[in-house]
Amino acid sequence: MTDTSRRPGPRIVEVALAAGVSKSTVSRVLNGGEQVSDRTRQAVHLAIERLGYSPNHAARTLAGSKANAIALVVSEQGSRVLADPFFAGVLRGVHTELTGRRIQLLVMMSQPDDNHDMVAYLSGGHVDGALVLSLHGGDPLPQILSARGLPVVVGGRPLLVGNVPFVDADNFTGALQATRHLVSLGRKRIATIAGPQDMTVGIDRLSGWRRGVGEAQRPADLVVHSDFTPDSGASAMEELLSRAPDLDAVFVAADIMALGALRVLRAGGRKVPEDVAVVGFDDSVLASTAVPPLTTVRQEVEALGRTMTWRLLAELAGEEGLPPSVLLPTAMVFRDSA
Amino acid sequence: MTDTSRRPGPRIVEVALAAGVSKSTVSRVLNGGEQVSDRTRQAVHLAIERLGYSPNHAARTLAGSKANAIALVVSEQGSRVLADPFFAGVLRGVHTELTGRRIQLLVMMSQPDDNHDMVAYLSGGHVDGALVLSLHGGDPLPQILSARGLPVVVGGRPLLVGNVPFVDADNFTGALQATRHLVSLGRKRIATIAGPQDMTVGIDRLSGWRRGVGEAQRPADLVVHSDFTPDSGASAMEELLSRAPDLDAVFVAADIMALGALRVLRAGGRKVPEDVAVVGFDDSVLASTAVPPLTTVRQEVEALGRTMTWRLLAELAGEEGLPPSVLLPTAMVFRDSA
DNA sequence: GCGGATTCTGGGAGCGCTCCCAGACGGGCA
DNA sequence: TGCCCGTCTGGGAGCGCTCCCAGAATCCGC
Known part of the structure; x- marks a missing residue:
């Protein structure tokens, strides 16, 4: 349909002509640009600018040794x-x-x-x-x-x-920081809702928590695995609550699961953070809009x-x-x- | 560094040779494929399969009239x-x-x-x-x-x-549906938190709301403009509440703003949906995790x-x-x- | 059985670049 | 002054395809 009789825009030869050099030289300027005198280089750049030249990607790729x-x-x-x-x-x-x-x-x-x-x-x-x-x-x-x-x-x-x-x-260190924070708050029974253990993000965040509770001499038994959805976060929280009604902190390995956990805590009449402190991970948009706004670990995506x-x-x-x-x-x- | 002496993989000529035809014919099969006998076509396909041939994108683009x-x-x-x-x-x-x-x-x-x-x-x-x-x-x-x-x-x-x-x-119809739903709930004072009016998504959703309140003979005065962030949604809700303490419904033009609105309503002691019904827009992941979970308008992104x-x-x-x-x-x- | 239409196939000229090679030019040193 | 070497430049052969054109093969009707 759009038969513009070949592609628009100038070719490298036009540029060469305009700059009064050969196309080899233009090519040289375009690429590495070594072995070209400053005067020539400037002339070429000027010509490129004037003509609005944009090199043909396909041709470069075809001729050259890289795909760009x-x-x-x-x-x-x-x-x-x-x-x-x-x-x-x-x-x-x-x-x-x-x-x-x-x-x-x-x-x-x-x-x-x-x-x-x-x-x-x-x-x-x-x-x-x-x-x-x-x-x-x-x-x-x-x-x-x-x-x-x-x-x-x-x-x-x-x-x-x-x-x-x-x-x-650095998921490990992030989780460790989060756990240390909970420890520094004076929390005694620190649980975690971990991510899937077939993903390193899940594994590493759990390791960080383990290290954190370990170095604070807290028990590392309150672990429930979950799968990065709010609902699974909610049921994980339920399980934790039934296993340890006295827990006073949870490190949740992802903000999105933390939302589910917060829901369950609220439904169970636990105040956050007074009764149970919660830390998430990711600092997604969910974290700032959660109720209450979620303390979390930020990763720079x-x-x-x-x-x-x-x-x-x-x-x-x-x-x-x-x-x-x-x-x-x-x-x-x-x-x-x- | 990786000097693999030219790109790997077979060329079109190899395929042609293997199929016992010319490269023109292989090219024909690769593209439209008209004007090729079935026997030839199959032979070519077989050869392509056997050799694991994948046409060179740059070359096709350079030679052909389209960029693919x-x-x-x-x-x-x-x-x-x-x-x-x-x-x-x-x-x-x-x-x-x-x-x-x-x-x-x-x-x-x-x-x-x-x-x-x-x-x-x-x-x-x-x-x-x-x-x-x-x-x-x-x-x-x-x-x-x-x-x-x-x-x-x-x-x-x-x-x-x-x-x-x-x-x-169809932002207009979506907003209209949402507003009609609020009307059907028997709500009398239906407000809206509109999006920015320099974006059609904001304009169209506001139009839908206007139409909805208009056809139900409700006043269309409760409009506050906002900018698609939770905080702006919150302050918009505050303004609405102070302008019309008797409002009993809000159509919020985006879930993300609705989160802010919900926060303000909660803080103001209004029960959702009993005192104030809220409908959002987008059906983002935020909607299902909101407190309470948000009724919203789904768009299929x-x-x-x-x-x-x-x-x-x-x-x-x-x-x-x-x-x-x-x-x-x-x-x-x-x-x-x- | 023969001319012409129709279907199918092969040859080859580019597409616009890069990159190798060779040549022009100039400057330093004996 | 002559020679060598380093710097800079131009020429031209491809890169792997598509697409045009011409030619071969097949088919049909009279």
């Missing part, structure tokens, strides 16, 4: 509940880190079952690297891609460690995206001495619930 | 609060609609101020079309792109109508993404008689607050 694109892979299933605000934040971070560079961001969603096509695509040279948001840590995708020679950075500590670099919030991207690009650039993995600091946010 | 890619443009600013879950849902819908087709999805974020580069990029033939998520309806970006010949579909009704097709939830994509692809395919724009139905979700 990276992929952000999100798992379809994981993206249901937890991932929503999480994902948007990560994406923003990724994008921030990418601006200025001429690198395309491809977003893909991995099906739980059949990733055959995606693996073929990604390892087929269409992208230079991949960012994998691995919410359910057991996903073999990062390993597969990495084994095929594609640079990969995982967001969230993977369950199978392997040698794929990852970036994650956007920084996660930025750091993942930085790590990947650094690797692509061939930088040496990169950290295999990065843990991002977390910080307590004090509100009313503890 | 579409862009999803999100505004950086809008993506802060409102957009988070919204965006993930839309993206999922877009992706769903794209699977199977060999079309890349590029995600870009538009800076509020400088979109110069992005416009150049998008209208430079790098993508075949664009999906623009326009949360702040006044954005001229869709018009600009469209004027430059790029097919565009906007998500959310734009403020400047123009001739750019859009897909939106994923369907929005799917529909936008369908509309764009249909246009790219040159289909005739496409609807200029589409309004997606909304549905009431009844919980405890009204």
